[in-house]
Amino acid sequence: MSELPDNLRRQVVAEVYRQAGELDWDGLTDRQRSTHYDQWLDDPGIGQQLTRFLTRERARVWLKDVPMKEYARARSGIGVYADLVTMRLPSPGQIAQQVLGSGWSMVIGSIQEKPNRCLITDGREQRLMMWGPPKTLRDLVWAGINALIDTPHQPLLVVATPQGQRLDEGEKRRHIRLGQVAGLDVRHTVLRMTHISRPNSPA
Structure with a gap:
């Protein structure tokens, strides 16, 4: 989804990772994660930024397929978003x-x-x-x-x-x-x- 400006993309990913760290993402059930995706879409720093460029449905897909698909690797210090995590796994x-x-x-x-x-x-x-x-x-x-x-x-x-x-x-x-x-x-x-x-x- 190249229509997202790079600076906005990184800003949103950083906020998603900050909240995911506070939520203990690994410990959440699939239903709880789904609830948080919906909450993120209403969040001024996340969903309201994304929906300036994407439909709400595409923004939800983006959250799952971009930041959260990369989350485990980023916490291991791997990938383009590794510098944005607030919770780090062992290297x-x-x-x-x-x-x-x-x-x-x-x-x-x-x-x-x-x-x-x-x-x-x-x-x-x-x-x-x-x-x-x-x-x-x-x-x-x-x-x-x-x-x-x-x-x-x-x-x-x-x-x-x-x-x-x-x-x-x-x-x-x-x-x-x-x-x-x-x-x-x-x-x-x-x-x-x-x-x-x-x-x-x-x-």
Whole structure:
């Protein structure tokens, strides 16, 4: 929807992300999210700005397909809106350290998407780390199988659960077993949010 001026687009995304952070978006049900989309359409800083250029229906689609489709990646420091979030997930390098230890870090410039992945190193070897929430396990496993064929780097699949959600031990064992069948290293970790103060957002 190129009819939106760039400065307005970023202003609206920043306000959506500020409110989503306050709402604990991950913890909302689909019905609650739908309610908030409707509320955003009536918000002077969001919907009333968008409907200067879009119909109300198209503005609602835009909210779902642009800022909120990018929200999880932006909180991981990935994508064009990464600098607009107020709640930040651990960076890829921090995830690697949570799973493998403090000696690991991300190889700069190696981040790719769909699924999220990057090279990580401990100074001696490099691995291809892929990560995502439990619902993306199938995509992670398929990408990992392809990586075994297409890259020289041993894949590491990280099932990353947001803080406040949990997997039971049976689910974790099943994930690990599925990885073993495919010849893949599957690990689990919890992603804890940190708050980022913005110049025009509450501390």
